[in-house]
Amino acid sequence: MNLIWRSSWRDHDAIITVRSSETVDCILLDLVMPGMTGEEACRRIKTTSISKDIPVLILTAHKDQEAVLSCLKAGADDYIPKAAEFDVLKGRIRAQLRRKQYEGENRLIQEVIETMRKSEARFRSAFEHTNVAMVLMRIDNQIIRVNNAFAALFGYSADEMIGLSMIDLTHPEDAIENQLRREGLLAGRSNHFQMEMRYLQKNGHSFWSLTNISLVRSSDGMPLKYVGQVQDTTERKHAEEANRRYNERLKILHQIDRALIAGEVPEAIAAGVLPHLRDLLDVRHASVSLFDLELGEAEWLAGTGPNRVRRGPGVRFSLRFMGDVNALKRGEFQLIDVQTLPPGPDFDALVGSGIDKYIVVPMIVDGELIGAFGFEGTSAPLQLEKIGIAQEVATQFAITIAQARMKEHVRDRTSELVNANRELRQKNQENEMFVYSVSHDLRSPLVNLQGFSKELSMVAAEISATISDESVPQLIREKANSLVQVEMRESIRFIQSAVMRLSNTIDALLHLSRVGRIEYQCREVDMHELIRNLVDSMSVTAHEKEVVIQVHELAPCQGDATAFEQLFSNLLGNALKYLDPQRPGSVEVGEIPGDPQYRTYFVRDNGLGIRKAYQEKIFLAFKRFHADAATGEGMGLAIVRRIAERHGGEVSVESEEGVGSTFFVKLPNRSATCPVASQIDRSREGDLNANRTDGHRVGGR
Amino acid sequence: MQTEPMAIVLAEDDEGHALLVKRNLARANIANQIVHVTDGQEALDYFYRAGRYTNRPIGISLLLVLDINMPRIDGIEVLARLKGDPAKCRIPIIMLTTTDDPREIERCYDLGCGVYVTKPVEYEAFVEAVQRLGLFLQVVQIPAESDTKC
Numbered sequence: 001m002n003l004i005w006r007s008s009w010r011d012h013d014a015i016i017t018v019r020s021s022e023t024v025d026c027i028l029l030d031l032v033m034p035g036m037t038g039e040e041a042c043r044r045i046k047t048t049s050i051s052k053d054i055p056v057l058i059l060t061a062h063k064d065q066e067a068v069l070s071c072l073k074a075g076a077d078d079y080i081p082k083a084a085e086f087d088v089l090k091g092r093i094r095a096q097l098r099r100k101q102y103e104g105e106n107r108l109i110q111e112v113i114e115t116m117r118k119s120e121a122r123f124r125s126a127f128e129h130t131n132v133a134m135v136l137m138r139i140d141n142q143i144i145r146v147n148n149a150f151a152a153l154f155g156y157s158a159d160e161m162i163g164l165s166m167i168d169l170t171h172p173e174d175a176i177e178n179q180l181r182r183e184g185l186l187a188g189r190s191n192h193f194q195m196e197m198r199y200l201q202k203n204g205h206s207f208w209s210l211t212n213i214s215l216v217r218s219s220d221g222m223p224l225k226y227v228g229q230v231q232d233t234t235e236r237k238h239a240e241e242a243n244r245r246y247n248e249r250l251k252i253l254h255q256i257d258r259a260l261i262a263g264e265v266p267e268a269i270a271a272g273v274l275p276h277l278r279d280l281l282d283v284r285h286a287s288v289s290l291f292d293l294e295l296g297e298a299e300w301l302a303g304t305g306p307n308r309v310r311r312g313p314g315v316r317f318s319l320r321f322m323g324d325v326n327a328l329k330r331g332e333f334q335l336i337d338v339q340t341l342p343p344g345p346d347f348d349a350l351v352g353s354g355i356d357k358y359i360v361v362p363m364i365v366d367g368e369l370i371g372a373f374g375f376e377g378t379s380a381p382l383q384l385e386k387i388g389i390a391q392e393v394a395t396q397f398a399i400t401i402a403q404a405r406m407k408e409h410v411r412d413r414t415s416e417l418v419n420a421n422r423e424l425r426q427k428n429q430e431n432e433m434f435v436y437s438v439s440h441d442l443r444s445p446l447v448n449l450q451g452f453s454k455e456l457s458m459v460a461a462e463i464s465a466t467i468s469d470e471s472v473p474q475l476i477r478e479k480a481n482s483l484v485q486v487e488m489r490e491s492i493r494f495i496q497s498a499v500m501r502l503s504n505t506i507d508a509l510l511h512l513s514r515v516g517r518i519e520y521q522c523r524e525v526d527m528h529e530l531i532r533n534l535v536d537s538m539s540v541t542a543h544e545k546e547v548v549i550q551v552h553e554l555a556p557c558q559g560d561a562t563a564f565e566q567l568f569s570n571l572l573g574n575a576l577k578y579l580d581p582q583r584p585g586s587v588e589v590g591e592i593p594g595d596p597q598y599r600t601y602f603v604r605d606n607g608l609g610i611r612k613a614y615q616e617k618i619f620l621a622f623k624r625f626h627a628d629a630a631t632g633e634g635m636g637l638a639i640v641r642r643i644a645e646r647h648g649g650e651v652s653v654e655s656e657e658g659v660g661s662t663f664f665v666k667l668p669n670r671s672a673t674c675p676v677a678s679q680i681d682r683s684r685e686g687d688l689n690a691n692r693t694d695g696h697r698v699g700g701r
Numbered sequence: 702m703q704t705e706p707m708a709i710v711l712a713e714d715d716e717g718h719a720l721l722v723k724r725n726l727a728r729a730n731i732a733n734q735i736v737h738v739t740d741g742q743e744a745l746d747y748f749y750r751a752g753r754y755t756n757r758p759i760g761i762s763l764l765l766v767l768d769i770n771m772p773r774i775d776g777i778e779v780l781a782r783l784k785g786d787p788a789k790c791r792i793p794i795i796m797l798t799t800t801d802d803p804r805e806i807e808r809c810y811d812l813g814c815g816v817y818v819t820k821p822v823e824y825e826a827f828v829e830a831v832q833r834l835g836l837f838l839q840v841v842q843i844p845a846e847s848d849t850k851c
Contacts, residue, residue, distance in 0.1 A: 440770065443799040447820050448717035455724070518804070 024054050025100075026093055029076070031060045031067055039071045046075025053104070055096035135228040139186070141166040144225060153232055155202035166228070171198030171206050178211075185215040186223055196233065208237035249389065252280040256393055260400045265408065266290070269400055270302035277393055278304050281386045283375045285355055288363075288397070290371035291319060298322055301371065305353070317346050322372055328362035329369045333387050335359055361390040363398035370398055428516060435513040439506045446503050453495045460484045460492070508635035515642045520560035527554040527601065530561065531589050534569055541576055547585030554591050557599045558670045559647050567643045568603070570636040571663050575605035580658065592664070598649070599667050606660035615653050640665075708734045708761050712744040712779065713797065714771045718820065722766070722797075741774025745782060748789060765794045767814075769805070777808065784813035 027045060031038040038058055045051045058071040058079040068079045077096050080089055127134050133150035137143055143164050151158040154169060170178055174197035181193045192214045198206045212229040255276045263269030270288040278286040285305035289298040300315045319325055321341060323334025336358050338350045350358075361373045373394045377386060466472075467480045528551070535542075535549050542549055549572075557564070568589075575587045588604040610618060619641040637651075640663075644651045648668045655661035709726075713719040719737050726735065738744045744767065746752035750759070765783070769776035776796060783789045796809045796817035809817055 440799060443820075444715055444718070444770070447721070447799065448715065451721040452717065455721075514803075 024051070026096055027051075027054055027056045028080075028093075029056055029058050029071075031058055031071065039067070039074050042071055042076045043074040053100060055093075055100050057092060057096060133230040133232070135161075135166070135226075135230070137166050137226040137228060139223050139225065141182075141226075150230060153201075153207075153230060154199065169199050171200055174198050182213065182215075182226070185213065185226075191215050191217070196237075199230070207232055207234040209233055249280060252276050253393070256280070256396070260396060263400070264404065266401045266404050267301055269397070269404060273393070273397060274302045274304050277373065277390070278375070280389055280393070281375050281377070283377060283386075285353065285358070286373065286375040288371065288373055289317075289322070290401070291322070291325075291369060292316075293319075293325070293369070298371070305376075318342075321346060322360050322374070325369070328360065328372060329364075331362055331364055331391075333359055333361045333391065359387055359390070361387060361394045363394045363401070365395075365398035365402040370401060373397070432513040432516040435509050436517070439509045439513070442502070442506050446499055446506070449495065449499045450503070453492050453499065457489065457492050460488050512635055512639055512642065515563070515566070515639050516646070518563075520563060520646065522558055522560060524556050525559055525561045525564055526556050527564070527591075527599070528556075530564060531568055531572075534565065534572055535589075538572060538576060542585075542587075545576060545579060545585055547576055547579065547587055549587045550589070552588070552590035554589070554601060555599055557601075557667050559667060563643045563647070567640050567665065568601075570640050571603040571665070574636060574663075575603055575607060575661075578605075578607045580607050580609075580660075582658075597669055599669055601665045601667070602662050603665075604660065604662040609657040609659050609661055610653065610655040611657050615655055618653065619651065707764060708736055709764050709766060710736045710738060710744065710747055711766045712738050712741065712771065712776065713766075713768045714739050715768070718768070718797075740771045741776060741779040744779050745774065748783065748792070763792055765792060766797055767794055768797045769809075770799065777812065780809060780812045780814055 029038040029041055033041070038060075042056050042058065045054065045056055052075070055077045056075065058068065058076045059082050060068060060071075060079055061082045071079060077099070078092055080092055127136075127145075127147050130147065131149050133153045134147045135143055135150050136145045143161050143166060146158050146161045148158055151161055154161065156164075167175060167179070174195075177195065178197055181195060185191060185193060192212065194210065194212050196208065197211055198208050200206050210231040210233050214227045216224045216227060218224050256273050259272030259276060260269060263272050274286055274288060278284075283305075285303070287303035288301040290301050291298050296319045297316045298319050298321065300317075321336070322328065323336050324332075327334060338347070338356050338358070341347050341350070355376045358374055358376045361375075362369055363371045363373065373390050375386075375390065463484050464481065467477050467484075472480075531551050531554060535551055538549070541547075572587065572589070576585070579585045583606060586606045588602075590602055590604070592600040592602060594600055619637045641651050644665055644667065649666045651666070652664045653661055654664070711719055711722060713722065716739075719739075723735055723737070736747065738747055743752070744765065747754045747757065748763070748765075750757055765779075767776045767779055780794055780796065783792055783794065790813065794814050796814045797820060798805065798809075798817055799820045806817055
């Protein structure tokens with residue numbers, strides 16, 4: 001204890017000084033002091049909150065009862081006569097100090113009690129009224145108290161729950177962890193834990209929660225009870241679970257998609273898809289089969305999972321194993337109970353594989369039932385989702401199978417067409433080679449016929465000269481002359497004319513066969529220039545026949561220039577040949593706009609025209625319909641058509657008898673049948689063609 | 702100008718054609734010796750002095766008038782053999798064809814034929830062609846058989 005000496009207690013500042021700098025346990029006041037009386041000082045001390053609890057003892061020399069009383073009234077705690085023994089003074093001071101300490105402690109206790117009382121009330125109120133489910137449990141997990149929210153969460157009334165064991169309300173799968181964590185609390189590793197766990201409601205349903213458990217200990221550290229807070233997270237948990245499943249399903253569906261795309265043939269697609277589908281459905285057995293409705297059979301396409309029988313393409317079984325086919329056709333799934341199936345190896349296999357129920361989901365495309373997915377399972381509510389997934393996949397699968405079949409079909413058809421095309425081309429070539437060699441062989445004897453008939457006529461001329469000699473008798477001369485000059489010459493003329501006709505025909509045939517055999521060299525052909533050149537070369541004939549030829553603008557076209565020349569030369573030649581004597585001839589060459597992939601040129605005349613019935617036949621070889629109007633072999637339009645077709649184009653005619661004809665030539669602007677022009681020099685062939693009319697040719701390198 | 706005697710080998714299976722060729726060559730005043738062989742094999746025998754031509758005299762200049770379509774070995778083959786043989790490749794060959802098929806003609810050229818004549822049916826044209834052939838024969842440089850190296 002410190003003893004502070006003051007000679008006076010002048011003013012309020014002194015008290016402040018005491019307050020701020022010193023711990024004062026007791027104040028001794030003289031009653032009479034300069035500045036301020038002891039009484040006044042005492043009053044001030046006792047009315048100042050900071051110092052009011054400091055014991056004040058008044059020292060007095062007087063036995064002045066009034067003064068002492070007024071001091072006591074002013075708040076002094078005791079008075080001591082100055083004459084008193086020091087021991088008395090000491091004892092009284094000690095007594096004052098003890099009193100002060102006691103009062104202080106007592107007040108503290110009171111405050112603590114009050115605080116606790118208030119806190120308890122607040123806790124109780126919070127516990128009772130909060131929406132958070134709360135529970136108080138004994139250390140042995142027996143419930144002491146629950147709030148309404150807690151009771152409602154578990155489906156009990158609050159009273160019902162008191163005395164129940166929390167262990168019984170915990171989901172068995174979470175009980176052990178919960179217990180371990182409580183033990184952690186008891187062992188003092190922490191005083192609080194949080195865990196996600198499930199509880200069981202009164203009706204047996206479980207729900208997910210976020211649970212907080214705190215351990216309350218007594219002041220000496222003994223565990224008293226648990227305070228628990230349970231938050232229902234079932235919905236969140238469901239959402240999370242749904243999300244997880246959704247992602248998982250998405251992933252598998254993606255894999256299924258890839259498997260669907262990767263496969264070329266139904267078997268491969270099925271084999272690729274099925275393992276993923278099995279994962280998606282979380283089943284051991286899954287299979288795909290295609291239906292043969294006419295035979296009432298299904299054929300395994302693929303299967304996964306342990307099985308007693310061989311499965312896969314080619315293995316067939318009765319459609320009875322797929323349930324009600326009509327229901328499947330309507331898109332309804334079937335639940336098959338194995339026990340209801342007919343006995344037999346398939347039945348045995350199912351039983352042997354440990355399957356007692358399975359679901360059949362139809363695969364329908366364009367309204368047609370083509371097969372089904374099968375997987376083990378029942379129609380319990382939880383299965384409905386799986387069935388939904390299977391139906392989704394089945395639809396996709398059915399579409400893919402249909403596409404694969406179509407692709408296969410197209411592939412088959414394409415290869416058939418390619419083969420047919422190749423055969424046709426080969427046949428065509430053979431035909432043309434045949435025509436070529438026959439014509440060739442026919443030509444040889446013609447050379448003789450022509451050559452020797454000419455020899456004969458030369459001989460005849462010599463005979464005539466010989467018998468014109470005077471020495472020959474008149475009668476014989478006349479007779480011989482008649483034979484040689486008339487009959488022999490006539491015979492020779494017939495032979496020669498026939499040979500000429502035959503020769504022309506053979507030439508035409510050779511020509512036509514060559515149109516088919518010759519290899520085209522494609523380039524862009526300036527059709528306008530080509531036609532103009534042709535028209536120029538025919539200008540003499542046109543002038544003689546008083547025909548006006550008009551050439552419109554013509555777009556260029558891809559193709560073989562020589563062949564085009566031949567084509568239009570024939571058309572223009574015909575136009576000049578088959579004129580109608582009734583009117584002056586007019587020929588027009590132009591182009592019709594249309595599909596940009598094609599060029600459609602036309603050659604129009606106002607000539608004789610062609611009877612409807614003949615219009616298609618005119619493009620056939622050796623067909624002539626105006627034989628009297630002009631000479632020809634009937635090969636021109638056949639060549640025209642052959643050239644157009646070899647370029648991937650076509651020719652057609654519009655014609656009216658007595659009005660005129662229009663020939664249309666439709667040519668692809670880029671001909672697929674025609675190789676792009678290479679370095680091959682065509683000038684030589686051009687020369688040869690130019691010489692063709694000579695009938696013979698002498699050339700040199 | 703060649704002064705040594707020159708023989709014309711006419712390879713032609715058609716007797717009529719051969720006769721017409723011979724007659725018209727004569728009419729065109731071509732008086733060279735004409736050896737007529739009737740197929741490709743015989744033509745080769747002649748040039749390689751084989752078969753019935755084993756003992757034919759050598760040293761005369763030769764010119765071959767070769768028909769394309771012949772039995773056994775055709776004209777194209779004969780042409781190819783002779784032109785492919787360094788010892789025979791300088792023998793001038795005139796192809797006699799009944800076709801004006803550009804591809805066949807091109808093939809003859811590719812094989813090394815210098816001249817071709819298309820057999821015409823028109824007699825006048827034929828005469829003219831043979832006459833041209835005759836004129837041609839008169840101006841063509843015919844190497845002696847012995848110095849044939851290409």
